[in-house]
Amino acid sequence: MSRLIVVSNRVALPRDRSARAGGLAVGVLSALRRTKGLWLGWSGETVETPAPQPRLVRSAGITYATIDFTALEFDAFYNGYCNSTLWPLLHFRPGLLEHSRANQDAYMRINARFADQVASLVKPDDFIWVHDYQLMMLPAELRLRGLRNRIGFFLHIPLPGPELFCILPAHRQLMGSLAQCDLVGFQTESDLRAFRDYALYEAGGQVRPDGTIEMFGRRLHSGVFPIGIDVEELESLAGEAETDDEARRLADSIAGRQLIIGVDRLDYSKGILERINAIGELLSSRPDYRNRITFVQIAAPSRIDVARYRHLRREIEGRAGRVNGKHAEIDWVPIRYLNRVFPRRQLAGFYRVARLGLVTPLRDGMNLVAKEYVAAQRPEDPGVLVLSRFAGAAREMKGAIIVNPFDTVEVAEAIDHGLRMPLKERQERWQRMMAALRRNDLATWSDSFLDTLTTAERAAA
Numbered sequence: 001m002s003r004l005i006v007v008s009n010r011v012a013l014p015r016d017r018s019a020r021a022g023g024l025a026v027g028v029l030s031a032l033r034r035t036k037g038l039w040l041g042w043s044g045e046t047v048e049t050p051a052p053q054p055r056l057v058r059s060a061g062i063t064y065a066t067i068d069f070t071a072l073e074f075d076a077f078y079n080g081y082c083n084s085t086l087w088p089l090l091h092f093r094p095g096l097l098e099h100s101r102a103n104q105d106a107y108m109r110i111n112a113r114f115a116d117q118v119a120s121l122v123k124p125d126d127f128i129w130v131h132d133y134q135l136m137m138l139p140a141e142l143r144l145r146g147l148r149n150r151i152g153f154f155l156h157i158p159l160p161g162p163e164l165f166c167i168l169p170a171h172r173q174l175m176g177s178l179a180q181c182d183l184v185g186f187q188t189e190s191d192l193r194a195f196r197d198y199a200l201y202e203a204g205g206q207v208r209p210d211g212t213i214e215m216f217g218r219r220l221h222s223g224v225f226p227i228g229i230d231v232e233e234l235e236s237l238a239g240e241a242e243t244d245d246e247a248r249r250l251a252d253s254i255a256g257r258q259l260i261i262g263v264d265r266l267d268y269s270k271g272i273l274e275r276i277n278a279i280g281e282l283l284s285s286r287p288d289y290r291n292r293i294t295f296v297q298i299a300a301p302s303r304i305d306v307a308r309y310r311h312l313r314r315e316i317e318g319r320a321g322r323v324n325g326k327h328a329e330i331d332w333v334p335i336r337y338l339n340r341v342f343p344r345r346q347l348a349g350f351y352r353v354a355r356l357g358l359v360t361p362l363r364d365g366m367n368l369v370a371k372e373y374v375a376a377q378r379p380e381d382p383g384v385l386v387l388s389r390f391a392g393a394a395r396e397m398k399g400a401i402i403v404n405p406f407d408t409v410e411v412a413e414a415i416d417h418g419l420r421m422p423l424k425e426r427q428e429r430w431q432r433m434m435a436a437l438r439r440n441d442l443a444t445w446s447d448s449f450l451d452t453l454t455t456a457e458r459a460a461a
């Protein structure tokens, strides 16, 4: 069996239990184990002089290879081009985009460094799976080094159409690089459509009858592979956590009120400010909800070196404070805001206690919180999911109440609808969503991507 090489910005090392608990790590680890594979990425450390070779650690048949950045590289590559240029643009927010040639150059250099490291470790029949927007130049850099291996790329975040994507001065290099892959995968049909539109209308390429895309002198496969979760893990975590102290404390503290929960990385794409506005709107338009609901928003600190994220944190605190100031009573506040990371098990317990999951990103590749919330519910008395139409998860979670997160009144009405929903309807909606989660769980995601990568007819170079 060919060996798998996974390349992603971060590597979840065996000792780093929190990084290994969710999403990508669980999704790729079993494939890595099966093929005695190799996982390469940044160590999470900045140093004065990065070592020329990656640091190798072997554990349970998998080789972990990590590289370091200098502080300046981290700033220009990660905070700069990745998270102040690509992230906002790919989340349809050109107004937030910051661009500099220096940061773009750093991105190109770091991608080239990743390619050097892969080239030093690769064997001829390995297949290579590259993850996400931090490494879009890697496929081209690998081909420049003469690698003829099968290369797959998966974009975890959305892709806008060419009208927006071409704002990037480096759009041709980035898309030209993806064209060097054998397979490019996306979360949703609309991301794939954007990619095809780029090929057709910007690169002068074509989509052939067999679905392959031709552009920049290459022919490649593409597809939709919505990422799932480990449903059984979430179900059992939530069942166990329900009787833990933390979930009990939360349940006791809401004292019979209805609990609404939001859990996100603190990011402007997640729509946290707009969500707080919707809670304010609900309390203003329907004062009978006063003292009857509690909204808990958990926001994990994220990208704290980027000024916009620090600013957002202050804005959220201010907005939550204003809604609380306006509506709180002497023995009740409507919003509890917690700016921290919780262990997965505790989160699962909190999801289970909440009558309504409020997942309203302005734009999101998938959004795993929506899926985790559903999987954590009690089958005989499940909560309701209110979900943004702009989350990739909305394509599968048809049993959710789907909302436009920009419409505060609509979100407030959806919360009201969800809180009043009869048990039978809640159960029916939840069962539909669970069936979808089980059909396409995390293992299905990585297996189907890798099956397609390894078996797809080799596109001509």
Ligand code: ADQ
Binding pocket: 022, 023, 024, 156, 157, 227, 263, 264, 265, 298, 299, 300, 340, 341, 342, 343, 344, 347, 364, 365, 366, 367, 368, 369, 370, 372
């Ligand atoms: P993210 O933008 O990080 O992922 P998401 O899919 O919601 O967004 O995943 C977040 C994960 O972090 C979830 O597993 C959640 O449980 C966890 N988490 C969030 N807040 C937490 C907290 N306070 N404490 C502990 N854990 C917390 C990117 C894309 C998404 C895409 C994923 C996977 O932006 O659209 O779904 O990759 O492809």
